[in-house]
Amino acid sequence: MTTLIIIDQAPYGSWEGREALDMAFSLAAFDQPVSLLFCGPGVNWLRKGQDAAGVQQKSVEKNLAAAPIFGVEALLADRAACEQYGLDQNSLLDQVTLADPGPELTARFDHVAFAG
Amino acid sequence: MALKTLHILNKSPEHSRFQLCLSAMGPEDGLLLIENGVLAVAQAPENLETLERAQCFALGPDLEARGLTVRPGRFQSVSFEQMVELTATAENVISW
Numbered sequence: 001m002t003t004l005i006i007i008d009q010a011p012y013g014s015w016e017g018r019e020a021l022d023m024a025f026s027l028a029a030f031d032q033p034v035s036l037l038f039c040g041p042g043v044n045w046l047r048k049g050q051d052a053a054g055v056q057q058k059s060v061e062k063n064l065a066a067a068p069i070f071g072v073e074a075l076l077a078d079r080a081a082c083e084q085y086g087l088d089q090n091s092l093l094d095q096v097t098l099a100d101p102g103p104e105l106t107a108r109f110d111h112v113a114f115a116g
Numbered sequence: 117m118a119l120k121t122l123h124i125l126n127k128s129p130e131h132s133r134f135q136l137c138l139s140a141m142g143p144e145d146g147l148l149l150i151e152n153g154v155l156a157v158a159q160a161p162e163n164l165e166t167l168e169r170a171q172c173f174a175l176g177p178d179l180e181a182r183g184l185t186v187r188p189g190r191f192q193s194v195s196f197e198q199m200v201e202l203t204a205t206a207e208n209v210i211s212w
Contacts, residue, residue: 010128012181013152041128044155047183054177061183085158091183 002033004109009116010041011060012052016116017045021063023113028071035074035109036067039101042115043081046092061093068095076105119171120144122206126151129159137212138166146171148194148202154178157186164190175199 005024007017020036027034038045050061067075076099077092099105106112123141125148127133134153141147147170149156154174156164164172167190174186176193186193194202203209 010152010155012178013126013128041130041152041155044158044182047158049183050181051183052181055181057181059181084160085155086160087158 001111002035002109003027003111003113004035004037004106005113005115006037006039007042007045007115008039011045011050012055012057014116017042018060018063020113020115021060024072025066025070028067028073031071033073035076036072037076037078037099037101037105038081039078040081041085043077043085043087046075046077046082046096047085047087048091048093064093064095119146119202119206121208121210122146122148122202124148124150124203124209124211125153127212128152129156129163133212137210138164140210141167141170143169146173146202146206148199149174149191150178150199151175154182154184157191158182158184161187161190173199173202 005020007020009017024034024036045060050059052059075096077096078101079098125137172191173194174191
């Protein structure tokens with residue numbers, strides 16, 4: 001059983017994304033295959049160089065660095081949204097793969113769930 | 117010169133209230149991006165063309181959290197203290 005969790009909300013402005021991340025990490029920790037897809041403003045989760053100390057939060061960049069440790073299979077980023085937000089391979093976190101959301105992508109998973 | 121209205125915008129550019137805010141801005145108004153609103157500085161400058169004359173600010177700690185920096189010219193990065201000063205000196209404040 002494979003799961004795709006989609007985060008389509010910007011980081012830091014709300015807690016929904018972090019909850020989805022916990023869900024993904026929990027699935028992975030119990031050996032359930034899971035991948036994350038970041039869409040729309042959600043691609044801003046994946047920018048290098050985040051420092052959230054000034055807003056009294058933990059950087060989601062550090063959170064995401066734990067994804068491979070928990071066994072999350074892939075961090076996928078919506079290609080078009082990355083272009084909109086000026087994100088390229090240099091400014092994206094290293095483990096990110098660009099993807100084009102659509103029927104071919106979701107067909108690869110048994111379950112697709114959204115954050116929030 | 118004091119701003120007529122300071123528009124404080126905390127919505128990401130996809131949010132319907134983002135465009136609504138931009139279209140409500142007058143020539144003597146200022147725009148202050150905070151929280152998710154600061155993501156607009158990562159987008160193509162054409163998206164903010166309507167702001168040609170307005171003074172534009174973005175909250176520094178929110179930029180840093182998201183790994184962003186402002187391009188010189190259009191936006192000025194401000195601290196929490198400067199944000200307080202802006203709200204105190206503007207004639208009106210609208211929080212979008």
